[in-house]
Amino acid sequence: xxxxxxxxxxxxxxxxxxxxxxxxxxxxxxxxxxxxxxxxxxxxxxxxxxxxxxxxxxxxxxxxxxxxxxxxxxxxxxxxxxxxxxxxxxxxxxxxxxxxxxxxxxxxxxxxxxxxxxxxxxxxxxxxxxxxxxxxxxxxxxxxxxxxxxxxxxxxxxxxxxxxxxxxxxxxxxxxxxxxxxxxxxxxxxxxxxxxxxxxxxxxxxxxxxxxxxxxxxxxxxxxxxxxxxxxxxxxxxxx
Amino acid sequence: xxxxxxxxxxxxxxxxxxxxxxxxxxxxxxxxxxxxxxxxxxxxxxxxxxxxxxxxxxxxxxxxxxxxxxxxx
Numbered sequence: 174x175x176x177x178x179x180x181x182x183x184x185x186x187x188x189x190x191x192x193x194x195x196x197x198x199x200x201x202x203x204x205x206x207x208x209x210x211x212x213x214x215x216x217x218x219x220x221x222x223x224x225x226x227x228x229x230x231x232x233x234x235x236x237x238x239x240x241x242x243x244x245x246x247x248x249x250x251x252x253x254x255x256x257x258x259x260x261x262x263x264x265x266x267x268x269x270x271x272x273x274x275x276x277x278x279x280x281x282x283x284x285x286x287x288x289x290x291x292x293x294x295x296x297x298x299x300x301x302x303x304x305x306x307x308x309x310x311x312x313x314x315x316x317x318x319x320x321x322x323x324x325x326x327x328x329x330x331x332x333x334x335x336x337x338x339x340x341x342x343x344x345x346x347x348x349x350x351x352x353x354x355x356x357x358x359x360x361x362x363x364x365x366x367x368x369x370x371x372x373x374x375x376x377x378x379x380x381x382x383x384x385x386x387x388x389x390x391x392x393x394x395x396x397x398x399x400x401x402x403x404x405x406x407x408x409x410x411x412x413x
Numbered sequence: 414x415x416x417x418x419x420x421x422x423x424x425x426x427x428x429x430x431x432x433x434x435x436x437x438x439x440x441x442x443x444x445x446x447x448x449x450x451x452x453x454x455x456x457x458x459x460x461x462x463x464x465x466x467x468x469x470x471x472x473x474x475x476x477x478x479x480x481x482x483x484x485x486x
Contacts, residue, residue: 246462297458299427343451 175250176394177201177238177291179228179284180257182208184357185307188387189254194220196391201244203228204257228257229275231282239290249298252394253291255284255329256307261321262362273321280325285332292336292345301344303394306333307386308351310409314374330405337403346402348393353381353409376411414486417477420459424452438478460484 176193180186181202187210190200199220202211205227215221226237238244259279261272288304295302311319312326329349336347354360354371363371372379386408392398393406418436425432430447442448448456457469460480468474468483 246458293454293458293461296455297462 174252174394175199175201175244175248176252176254177203177244177250177287178254178256179203179287181223182206182211185352185355185383185386186254186256187211187214188383189256189390190214190221192384192387192391193394194218196395198252201248203238228283229259229278231278231286234283235286235290238287239294244294246294246297248294249300250291250294251300251302253288253302253304254307254390254394255287255304257283258307258309258322258325260319262318263321264318265320268321276321277325277328280322281328281332284329288332288336288347292340295345296343302346303398304333304336304345304347305390305393306330306347306349307390308349308405310351310353310407310412313351313407314412316371333405334403341402346393346398348398348401348403349405350386350389350393351405351407351409352386353407353412355383355386356380357383372410374413375409376413379410381408381410414481416463417460417480417484417486420456420463421446421477423459424448424456427455428452436477438476438481440477441475442477443475 176198178186178190178200181190182204190202191214193200201222203224203226205225207223207225211223215223224237224243226234228234244250257279259276261276284306291304306329308326308330309323311323312330333347333349353375389406389408393401421436440446442453457467461467464484466484468480474480
């Protein structure tokens, strides 16, 4: 299956690419930078395709991704993993409209537009497909400083649910994976004490494992999940 | 027009309602051809692939003639 993965350069996105390649899929990875980790992944692996795209430019992202040299209609897309995200960490009384808009471009507007064209590709090829959005537990539990970020993930979850309702009859499924706090670059600004406090709020008393998130995404993309759509799947070490 | 007509025929075939009734500029997608929003989406995708123009992007298009005008054919 041909699968588009955004935010492929590090963390969960990189792990998702590795997992999907291991399963024998062709992966079309997109991120701003072609990191050393990605270069290593691409070496000698003709099933991995990479394109550097600024997902903060919502108007241009579609043309860059669904272009003749990357994913034209002649590449039938079976899956789309919307993983790229930007964190805006601040308290509500400090909201800056510019930063808010920049985050919504990456976290909401570009994903919606890429979903539009992913579904168009799926319609063209009449093969159906599976869309997986990566959300965040912050949309459900609430954390100080994450109100804006969490709101963007809440928007994605609602978008996914409605996409599932709208396109189910055409064989397009849409689900969300809701990871708990992982030990990735995205949470690197947190101190050990803050992290431990967060982990204490989980049933397993530890960080969510990136590999577990990636495996869940791979499962939702696969035919094994053919009766699952419109769902949010928490992979969060049992966050309470 | 030949290419456009072949796309319309493709959508009609795909929706299980094959027809070879004549298509004119005045032909309306919904009322005359019975296209629903999914059929129109499929039509748009094929037109964009063939002509490089997203005919529904600027708003609602109701007739074949309006599409021809947007495609300049």
